[in-house]
Every structure is written in C-alpha cells, then in structure tokens.
Amino acid sequence: MDLTLHCKLCDHKIIDFKIGTLCGLTNRKPDFQNKCGVIKIQDNFKEQIETINIEHDAILKTKTDTYGHLIMYALLAFALVLAAFLLGKFILDKGFISTIPLIIVTLGFSVLGVALAPLNAYNSNLKRAKRNKETLDKIGNMYGYKYNIDITHLKDSLGNKSYATDLKIRKSNNSL
Structure with missing residues (x-):
C-alpha cells in the first residue's frame, strides 16, 4: 500500500512539491511498515470521509439517469436501423438502388455510441469511487476507526447541488 495514503489522512502532513509528502x-x-506510530487522525480524516463518501453517493444517484439514457438512445438507434431496413426494402422493391438507407444505418449506429458513452463514464467513475x-x-x-455517515442531497432554486452530512466517527480498541 502507498504510505502517502496514510499521510493524506494525518493532520501532521506537510506537502512539498519538490520533495513530496513529509x-x-x-x-x-x-x-513505516504497515501503519504509522505517530499518526494523528482528526480533521483531514473527517474531510476525506465526507469528500469520498459524497462523491460515491453522488455517482450512485446517477444510476437511474444513466440507464434511462442508455435505453432511450438504444431504442432510437434500433428504430433508425429498422427504418433504414424498411426504407431500403421499399426502394429496392420499386427498382431503384439508393445509399440513403446506408446513411440512416450509420446514423443509427452513431446514436448507439451516444447511448453507450454515459454508461462507460458511469462505470469508470463508480469503480474509481x-x-x-x-x-x-x-x-x-x-x-x-469506524464511521457512519448520512448524506442529504440538497438543491437550491437554481438547481445547484449541495450536500449536508451527519458524520459519526468512533474509535474502537481493535486495530489491525
């Protein structure tokens, strides 16, 4: 494990851009080997808990929107491909050859790409969080240290998002 991850939570840390974390x-x-003997976990730990858990919870809240977006655009892509097939069949039955159905099929597959992009972003953001x-x-x-956090999502009249947290940290005697 990266030792600076411990320092990121410690109140004693000093960040020097030339040398690194001190x-x-x-x-x-x-x-140190497994854990630091002089670590002071208070303010930075609370801040990191709130930041990381808010990010995780905010990403989880976008799941419904992401899958709704995927379904809507996938149906649109399917409808475009089906319409291109039917149009091509109709034009061919009339005795003409046209590239318009190929253009519509290409458009349908590009819409499928638009459908998958937010899903890929959601999955990668969720993995990182x-x-x-x-x-x-x-x-x-x-x-x-164990903690419980309750996150309340707030929106003002302009649609700006903010978060209220209720964080409870408890120290147990059994540390690893």
Whole structure:
C-alpha cells in the first residue's frame, strides 16, 4: 500500500512539491511498515470521509439517469436501423438502388455510441469511487476507526447541488 495514503489522512502532513509528502513531526518521508506510530487522525480524516463518501453517493444517484439514457438512445438507434431496413426494402422493391438507407444505418449506429458513452463514464467513475472508499475504509480500520455517515442531497432554486452530512466517527480498541 502507498504510505502517502496514510499521510493524506494525518493532520501532521506537510506537502512539498519538490520533495513530496513529509511528516510534520520528523520532517522526513513516510518510513513505516504497515501503519504509522505517530499518526494523528482528526480533521483531514473527517474531510476525506465526507469528500469520498459524497462523491460515491453522488455517482450512485446517477444510476437511474444513466440507464434511462442508455435505453432511450438504444431504442432510437434500433428504430433508425429498422427504418433504414424498411426504407431500403421499399426502394429496392420499386427498382431503384439508393445509399440513403446506408446513411440512416450509420446514423443509427452513431446514436448507439451516444447511448453507450454515459454508461462507460458511469462505470469508470463508480469503480474509481469504490476504490477510493475501500482504501479509506481499509486505512480507517487499520487504525481502529469506524464511521457512519448520512448524506442529504440538497438543491437550491437554481438547481445547484449541495450536500449536508451527519458524520459519526468512533474509535474502537481493535486495530489491525
């Protein structure tokens, strides 16, 4: 595991752009095996919990919109391909050859690409958010911290999103 992930949660951290992350107590780079003996987890830990969990929850809230978008545009793509097939069959029955059905089929497949793009973005964002949350939980458990967070999604009259959190952190005696 990257040692600077522990430092990211610690209140003693010092970030130097030339050297990297340093410990504020020892003025050296992190040098420990599994867990830090001088870590102070308070404000940065709370901030990281709120940030990572809000990001995770916000991504989960877009699931319905993402799948609705996929279904709507997939149906549109199917309708375009079907219309192109029927138009091509009609034109061919009249004795003509036309490239218009090929253009409509191409348009239908491009709409299918538009349907899949938000799904790919949702899946990659969800994987990243889950990985960040699991890393945070793993480090928190390593130092004996458990938390419960309730996130309330708020919207003002202009549609701007904000979040209210109720965070409860408890320290247990069993750390890994």
